[in-house]
Amino acid sequence: MANMTTEFMALWDGISTDPNVRVMVLAATNRPSELDEAILRRLPQAFDIGMPDRKEKYEILKVDIFELCEKATYFPIREILEKEGKGRPCPVPRPLSQLDLEKVLDWIWRKFLLCRRRRKLQQASTVG
Known part of the structure; x- marks a missing residue:
């Protein structure tokens, strides 16, 4: 930093x-x-x-949940693109599942941990 x-x-x-x-x-x-x-x-x-009040927190949460769902929709789309890339037609994407949402949350969590680890390493290098 x-x-x-x-x-x-x-x-x-x-x-x-x-x-x-x-x-x-x-x-x-x-x-x-x-x-x-x-x-x-x-x-x-x-x-x-x-700090945001209750209504503002609700609006923030609404945006975050929308973005979470939007990112989760990419998983069925990617599966279609992979199948089409292998020459297998796939006319309809599968429905969104709980697993798709969990994958996005896992990706966000891993990204957060990586950023936190980098920040700690930067702090340690500036102190030492």
Whole structure:
């Protein structure tokens, strides 16, 4: 994370010194207490966006469930494409199943664990 911050700051300095560049930087974090002072100096305005209320949580959950179902629909479609690729016609996709949803959840969980592992390794490399 520190390497990425350093590179970001170096690139940002180049933008701020060129009078012909018109750039707006928008940043968001769920950990404002961990922001570097140099970044805070470059971001003159801050807006605190509180936690979502019950209705907003419902809307977020609705979007997440829709995306989960959308990703799960790719499994029957992929099966059709694989069969057609092997010369076997498959006119109708099979119905979506609980297993399809579980596969998507498993994929999301593995992706989350991989990102968390990478973050810990980056933190360990910057500390050590």
